[in-house]
Amino acid sequence: MLGKLALAGIKNRRRDYLVLLVGLTMSAAIFYMFANLATNQAFIKANAVVSQAAIIFGFGAVLLILITIVYIMYANSFLLSMRQHDYGLFMMLGATRKRVGELVFLETLILGTLATAVGIVLGLLMSQFLVGLLLDMLGLHLAHLSAFYLPAVIATAVLYVGLFILASLFNLVRLTRTTVLKLLHTDEQANQPKIHPFRQMVSAVLGVLFLAIGYWALAAIKTLQVSAIPVALVTITIGTYLLFRATILVIIQGLRRTKWAKKHLNGFLLGQLNFRVYNYTRMLTIVSLLFAMALGAITVGSGYHRQLPMMANSLGTYTVAIHDKNAQEQKLIDQLNVKHQATYTQKRQGKVVYYNTAELKRQPFELNRGTTEAKYRTHPAYYSESLAKFKKSGSQSLDFLSLAIRSEQGFYAPQFLNAKQFAKQRGKTVTVTTVRVKSMNQDKAVLKHLNKLELQRFAQPSAMTVGNYQSFELMSAFFGGLEFMGYFLGIAFLAMLASCLMFKILSGAPGDKQRYQMLYKIGVRQNLMRHGIAKEIGILFLIPGIMGVIDVLFGLQMFKPLMQSPMSPYLGIGSIFAIFIGLYAIYYVITLLLYWRIVLPKAPAD
Amino acid sequence: MTTNTVVDVHDLEKTYGKANERQYQALKGLNFTVEAGEFVGIMGASGSGKTTLLNMLSTLDTPTKGDVVVNGHDVTKMRGNQLADFRAQEVGFIFQDFNLLESLTAEENIGLPLALKGTSSRVMDQAIHEVADTLSIADLLPKYPAELSGGQKQRIAAARAIVHHPAILMGDEPTGALDSTSARELLDLMTTINREQHMSVLLVTHDPFSASFCQRILFIKDGQIGSEIKRGEQDRSAFYQQILNELGTFNE
Ligand SMILES: Nc1ncnc2c1ncn2[C@@H]1O[C@H](COP(=O)(O)OP(=O)(O)OP(=O)(O)O)[C@@H](O)[C@H]1O
Ligand SMILES: [Mg+2]
Numbered sequence: 001m002l003g004k005l006a007l008a009g010i011k012n013r014r015r016d017y018l019v020l021l022v023g024l025t026m027s028a029a030i031f032y033m034f035a036n037l038a039t040n041q042a043f044i045k046a047n048a049v050v051s052q053a054a055i056i057f058g059f060g061a062v063l064l065i066l067i068t069i070v071y072i073m074y075a076n077s078f079l080l081s082m083r084q085h086d087y088g089l090f091m092m093l094g095a096t097r098k099r100v101g102e103l104v105f106l107e108t109l110i111l112g113t114l115a116t117a118v119g120i121v122l123g124l125l126m127s128q129f130l131v132g133l134l135l136d137m138l139g140l141h142l143a144h145l146s147a148f149y150l151p152a153v154i155a156t157a158v159l160y161v162g163l164f165i166l167a168s169l170f171n172l173v174r175l176t177r178t179t180v181l182k183l184l185h186t187d188e189q190a191n192q193p194k195i196h197p198f199r200q201m202v203s204a205v206l207g208v209l210f211l212a213i214g215y216w217a218l219a220a221i222k223t224l225q226v227s228a229i230p231v232a233l234v235t236i237t238i239g240t241y242l243l244f245r246a247t248i249l250v251i252i253q254g255l256r257r258t259k260w261a262k263k264h265l266n267g268f269l270l271g272q273l274n275f276r277v278y279n280y281t282r283m284l285t286i287v288s289l290l291f292a293m294a295l296g297a298i299t300v301g302s303g304y305h306r307q308l309p310m311m312a313n314s315l316g317t318y319t320v321a322i323h324d325k326n327a328q329e330q331k332l333i334d335q336l337n338v339k340h341q342a343t344y345t346q347k348r349q350g351k352v353v354y355y356n357t358a359e360l361k362r363q364p365f366e367l368n369r370g371t372t373e374a375k376y377r378t379h380p381a382y383y384s385e386s387l388a389k390f391k392k393s394g395s396q397s398l399d400f401l402s403l404a405i406r407s408e409q410g411f412y413a414p415q416f417l418n419a420k421q422f423a424k425q426r427g428k429t430v431t432v433t434t435v436r437v438k439s440m441n442q443d444k445a446v447l448k449h450l451n452k453l454e455l456q457r458f459a460q461p462s463a464m465t466v467g468n469y470q471s472f473e474l475m476s477a478f479f480g481g482l483e484f485m486g487y488f489l490g491i492a493f494l495a496m497l498a499s500c501l502m503f504k505i506l507s508g509a510p511g512d513k514q515r516y517q518m519l520y521k522i523g524v525r526q527n528l529m530r531h532g533i534a535k536e537i538g539i540l541f542l543i544p545g546i547m548g549v550i551d552v553l554f555g556l557q558m559f560k561p562l563m564q565s566p567m568s569p570y571l572g573i574g575s576i577f578a579i580f581i582g583l584y585a586i587y588y589v590i591t592l593l594l595y596w597r598i599v600l601p602k603a604p605a606d
Numbered sequence: 607m608t609t610n611t612v613v614d615v616h617d618l619e620k621t622y623g624k625a626n627e628r629q630y631q632a633l634k635g636l637n638f639t640v641e642a643g644e645f646v647g648i649m650g651a652s653g654s655g656k657t658t659l660l661n662m663l664s665t666l667d668t669p670t671k672g673d674v675v676v677n678g679h680d681v682t683k684m685r686g687n688q689l690a691d692f693r694a695q696e697v698g699f700i701f702q703d704f705n706l707l708e709s710l711t712a713e714e715n716i717g718l719p720l721a722l723k724g725t726s727s728r729v730m731d732q733a734i735h736e737v738a739d740t741l742s743i744a745d746l747l748p749k750y751p752a753e754l755s756g757g758q759k760q761r762i763a764a765a766r767a768i769v770h771h772p773a774i775l776m777g778d779e780p781t782g783a784l785d786s787t788s789a790r791e792l793l794d795l796m797t798t799i800n801r802e803q804h805m806s807v808l809l810v811t812h813d814p815f816s817a818s819f820c821q822r823i824l825f826i827k828d829g830q831i832g833s834e835i836k837r838g839e840q841d842r843s844a845f846y847q848q849i850l851n852e853l854g855t856f857n858e
Contacts, residue, residue, distance in 0.1 A: 259727040262717060262721050262725075263721060264721055264722060267710060267721055268709070268710060268714075274709065515708075518705045518707060521664075521666060521701070521705060522693065522699065522718065522719060523690045523691065523694025523697075523719070523722065524690060524694070524722060525690040528722070
C-alpha cells in the first residue's frame with residue numbers, strides 16, 4: 001500500500017525525477033569516461049610521454065571523485081526535498097518510521113543504481129564516439145584507447161553504488177531523526193541570519209589572507225612542486241568560504257535599508273537572498289572552485305591547442321620542406337594557404353651541398369628573427385640577408401642546414417657557386433621546395449599528408465625535425481595529452497558544477513512555490529515574478545562565477561612552468577572565457593525555466 | 607454615507623471541471639450587491655461555495671457565467687496583468703493562513719502592496735506607520751513572521767490588506783486559525799477599519815460570533831443566496847441571537 005502511494009508521489013513529479021536521473025546518469029557517464037582514460041594502463045603508458053601527465057591524470061581522478069561526492073550530496077538533497085513532505089504525510093497517517101525508512105532507503109538506492117547502470121552504458125558509448133570526436137577535432141592521436149575497459153566499469157559501479165548506499169543511509173537517518181511536523185513544514189522555516197560586525201570583519205580579513213596564500217602557492221609552483229596544489233586547494237576553499245560569509249550578507253542587508261529595496265519586488269528578492277545565500281555559502285564556495293577548475297582546465301587545453309603552432313613557428317621559418325616534389329605533392333602544396341614559397345636546386349657531393357647563387361639572389365632564403373631573439377618569439381618577423389652576409393651567417397642557420405640532411409651525424413656543408421660553376425659542378429641534383437603557410441591549424445590535414453609522403457620517400461633520423469610542421473607534430477605528441485585532459489576535465493567539471501548549482505537551487509523550489517503563490521494572491525504581476533526569479537537565480541549563478549574567474553586568473557600561474565615562452569597560459573583567454581561563460585549561461589537559462597515551471601502560480605484557465 | 611455600489615454580482619455561476627470531465631456546479635446564479643462602507647458577512651454550510659464566491663470576487667478564479675463588478679471594474683473582462691493590478695489595487699485580502707512572506711519583516715510585508723505600485727519610500731514609510739498606529743502593531747514592525755504569534759501575524763496581514771486603501775477588504779475565515787481572544791481583537795480591528803476608513807468589508811465565516819460584527823449577513827445555500835438578515839439598530843448580542851435563530855431555520 002505504502003509502496004503504491006510512494007510510486008504515485010513519484011509519478012506526480014516525474015519531470016523533476018527525470019532531471020535528477022539525467023543529471024546523475026551524465027555524471028556517471030563522465031566518470032566512466034575519465035576512469036577509462038585514467039586507469040587504462042596501456043593507454044597511459046603509450047601517451048604519458050611527459051612525466052607530469054601521469055601526475056595530472058591522477059590528480060584529475062582525485063578531483064573528479066571529490067566532485068562526484070559533492071554532486072551526489074546535492075542531488076540527494078534535491079531528492080529528499082521533493083519527497084519529505086510525502087514521507088511526513090505517510091508518517092502522520094500512521095506509517096511506522098521503520099516502514100517509511102525502508103521506503104526512503106529503497107527509493108534512493110533504486111534511483112542511484114538505475115542512474116549508474118544507464119550512466120555506464122552511456123559512458124561506453126560516449127567513450128566510443130565522443131572521445132574520438134574530441135580527439136579528431138583537436139587533431140590528436142592517442143594510442144591504445146578502447147571504449148570498454150573492465151576495471152573502469154568496476155571502479156565506476158563501486159564508487160557510485162557505494163555513494164548511493166551512503167546517501168540512502170543518510171536519508172534514512174535524516175528522516176527518522178526529524179519530527180513529522182518538521183517534515184511537513186520544512187518549506188516554511190526561514191531562519192534569519194544575524195550580523196556580528198566584529199566576527200564579520202575578522203572572517204573577511206582571514207578570507208582574504210587565505211586566498212592570498214592560495215594564489216601565492218599556485219604562482220610559486222616551481223618552488224613548492226606538487227604540494228602547491230593541495231595547499232592552494234585548501235586555502236582557497238577556506239578563503240572563499242570566509243569571504244562569502246563575511247561580505248555577501250553585509251551587502252544584502254545594507255541594500256535592504258536603501259530606497260531601492262522598497263521598489264516593486266526588490267525587497268522580496270533581497271529577503272529571499274538573505275536567508276538563501278547564508279545557507280548556500282558552502283555550495284557557492286564549492287561551485288566557485290568547480291567553476292575555476294573547469295574554466296582553468298579548458299583555458300589550458302585551448303591554450304595548448306592554439307599555442308603549439310605558435311611555439312612551433314618560433315622554431316624555424318618554413319613549415320615544410322619538400323625534396324624533389326612529385327605531381328601528388330605539388331597538388332597538395334597547391335591546396336595550402338601559402339605565405340612564402342621558394343625552390344632551390346642542390347648538388348650534393350661528398351660532404352658538401354652546392355647552391356646556385358643566382359637562384360639565391362632571385363629568391364633569397366627567408367630567416368626568422370624569432371629563432372634568435374626572444375622578443376620576436378610570439379610574433380615571428382621574417383627577413384632575408386644580402387648574399388654576402390647570408391654566406392657568412394644565415395647559411396649556418398639550422399633551418400638552412402636542414403634542407404640537406406646527410407645522416408645521423410649532421411648536414412651537408414653548404415657551398416655557394418655562381419651559375420656557371422654550378423652548371424659544371426658534378427653531384428646528385430636535388431630540388432627542395434620550402435613552404436610557409438599562413439596557419440598550421442588551418443592546413444593541418446594537408447600538411448600531415450604532405451609530411452607523410454615526404455618522410456616515406458626521404459627517411460630522416462627520427463630525433464631530427466625539418467620544418468615547423470614536424471616540430472609541431474613532435475610537440476603535439478608531448479603535450480597532446482595535456483591538451484586533451486584540459487578539455488575533457490573542463491567539460492566534465494562544467495557539467496557537474498552547473499548541475500550542483502541547479503539541484504541546490506531547485507531543491508529550494510517547493511518552498512518558493514508557496515511564497516510566489518502568496519505574491520500571486522496579493523496581486524503581483526506574472527512578469528514581475530518572472531523577473532524577480534530571474535534576478536534571484538541570476539545572482540546565485542553570478543557570485544560563484546565571479547569568484548571562479550578571479551580564481552582562474554590567479555590559478556593559471558600554475559601552468560607557467562608547463563607553458564614556457566612563447567606560450568603563456570594567459571594568451572588569448574578572452575574568447576575561451578566568453579565561450580565558457582556562454583555555456584554557463586545556458587545552464588542558468590535551463591535552471592530558470594525549470595524553476596519557473598515549478599514555482600510560478602498558474603493563472604486560472606478561462 | 608454614500609450609496610455607491612462597491613460590489614455588484616449578477617447571475618454568477620461557477621462550474622468546476624472541464625466539459626468532458628465530471629462537473630460540479632458550485633454557484634448557481636448568485637445575485638447581490640455591497641454598498642460602499644458596508645460590513646457584510648457571508649455564511650453557509652461547508653461546501654456551500656463561500657470560498658468559491660470570494661475567489662471570483664478577488665479574481666483568483668474566473669466565473670463560468672455572469673457578471674462581477676467591483677468598484678466599477680468588470681472583473682470578468684479582465685486578463686493577465688489587469689487581473690494582477692486589480693488585486694493589487696482594489697482589494698485587500700486577509701487569508702485564514704495569514705499568507706505572510708517569512709523572508710520579510712513585518713514592516714516589509716506591510717509595505718509590499720505599496721512597493722508594487724511604485725510608491726516612493728517616504729510615502730511608504732508614512733503609510734506603514736499610519737496603519738501600524740491604527741492597528742497598534744508599531745512594536746511588531748521589525749520582527750519576522752516566525753517571531754510572531756498567530757494573532758499578531760493576522761494583524762500584520764490586516765495591515766497589509768489595507769495599507770494601500772483598497773476599495774474593499776475581504777476575508778476568508780480570517781479568524782479560523784485564531785483563539786477567541788485574538789479572533790475578537792481582529793474583528794474589532796476590522797470594525798474600526800470599516801468605521802474610520804469607510805472601507806467596505808466582506809467577511810466569509812461559519813462562526814456566528816464573527817458574523818455578529820457585520821451589518822448584514824448573506825446566507826448561501828446550494829450555490830445561491832438563501833436568505834439575508836440585517837443588524838439595523840440592534841446591539842451585537844441581540845444580532846448574535848438572531849443569527850443563531852436564522853442558522854437554525856436555515857439548516858432545516
Ligand atoms: N477546484 C475545485 N474543483 C472542483 N470542485 C471544487 C473546487 N473547489 C471547490 N470545489 C467544490 O465546490 C464546492 C464549494 O466549495 P467551497 O470551497 O467554495 O466551499 P466553502 O463554502 O468555502 O466551504 P468551507 O466552509 O468548508 O470552506 C464544494 O463542493 C467543493 O467540493
Ligand atoms: Mg472555504
